[in-house]
Amino acid sequence: MGKEKIKQLLEDVFTDESSLAAKGVTFSxxxxxxxxxxxxxxxxxxxxxxxxxxxxxxxxxxxxNGLLEVLKxxxxxx
Numbered sequence: 445m446g447k448e449k450i451k452q453l454l455e456d457v458f459t460d461e462s463s464l465a466a467k468g469v470t471f472s473x474x475x476x477x478x479x480x481x482x483x484x485x486x487x488x489x490x491x492x493x494x495x496x497x498x499x500x501x502x503x504x505x506x507x508x509n510g511l512l513e514v515l516k517x518x519x520x521x522x
Contacts, residue, residue, distance in 0.1 A: 446493075446515070446522040453492050454508075457485045470507045493520050 455462040458481070461474045471477050471485070486502050489495070489511065495518040497505075504510045515522060 446520055449492055450508075450511070450515075450522075453485075453488050457481060457488055466508060468508055472506065489515075493518065495520070 451462075451466065454465045458465045458471075458474060458476060461476055464474060465471060471482070474481075485505065486497060489505070490497055493515060495515075497514065501514045501517065504514055512522065
């Protein structure tokens, strides 16, 4: 269930490049990446999973792997 939520979240934030984001590419490598997408991603993660991220965790969300690590810290079922 968590993986489907992550897939949908990436599709919502990155639209055309969601498949690249899901393959381990760092988000900054995506053509669409900018500060607005970063904020949208952080807000979507918090809303989707009902968690609150601290600044250190937010800084680590630079790729799918980083996102997964942060979600594991919050005991999100992946």
